[in-house]
Amino acid sequence: MREKRTVYPEIALREIIANALIHQDFSITGAGPLIEIYDDRIEVSNPGGLLPSKQLDRLIGTQTESRNELLARTFRQYKICEERGSGLLKAGLEVELYELPPIQFEAGPAHFKVTLYCPRTFAQMAQEERPNACYQHAVLKHYSDRAMTNQSLRERLKMPERQRSMVSALIQEAIDPKLVKPADPENKSRKFAEYVPIWA
Numbered sequence: 001m002r003e004k005r006t007v008y009p010e011i012a013l014r015e016i017i018a019n020a021l022i023h024q025d026f027s028i029t030g031a032g033p034l035i036e037i038y039d040d041r042i043e044v045s046n047p048g049g050l051l052p053s054k055q056l057d058r059l060i061g062t063q064t065e066s067r068n069e070l071l072a073r074t075f076r077q078y079k080i081c082e083e084r085g086s087g088l089l090k091a092g093l094e095v096e097l098y099e100l101p102p103i104q105f106e107a108g109p110a111h112f113k114v115t116l117y118c119p120r121t122f123a124q125m126a127q128e129e130r131p132n133a134c135y136q137h138a139v140l141k142h143y144s145d146r147a148m149t150n151q152s153l154r155e156r157l158k159m160p161e162r163q164r165s166m167v168s169a170l171i172q173e174a175i176d177p178k179l180v181k182p183a184d185p186e187n188k189s190r191k192f193a194e195y196v197p198i199w200a
Helices: 010-022 069-077 087-097 129-143 150-157 161-175
Strands: 034-037 041-047 104-107 111-117 180-182 194-197
Touching (some): 010 111, 129 180
Antiparallel strands (some): 034 041, 104 111
């Protein structure tokens, strides 16, 4: 039987593309939202830099703010988006479900770009992607009223129990540049340790 299976989650694509349309800066002429499809990734970009109130590492789950409020309201009425700030949170959850590398955000003075990469194992991820995968997992857990653990991160990365020490090293990599922190600093047991985003 033929089975149709998508490489990228439809919900993530919908939310990211809707964001690019809603947050484009119409004052920048000669440019518009752009979707580029490559063998190993999809890049969605729009004219207009990051809004002054936003931070690149706090986009998932952040409070909604539209550059074009009328357009955002129209998209909500047509059920293209929810205008609640939950779009990237949904996209992040779907990215983990589809076993993709973390979502990459890039902001320039006059553009903003989001990249989704095709599925890759932990071993195939670039060195800089691994701490980001850890951080985004901690963020998603935090907004689900849970905390990241060694086990939850192993499940996200599809790594077996025997690679527990490797995942512990990855968590330490994310702690050093202040991406995540222990939920309970008094807990000295790494086996039962829980972690939250650095800003939580």
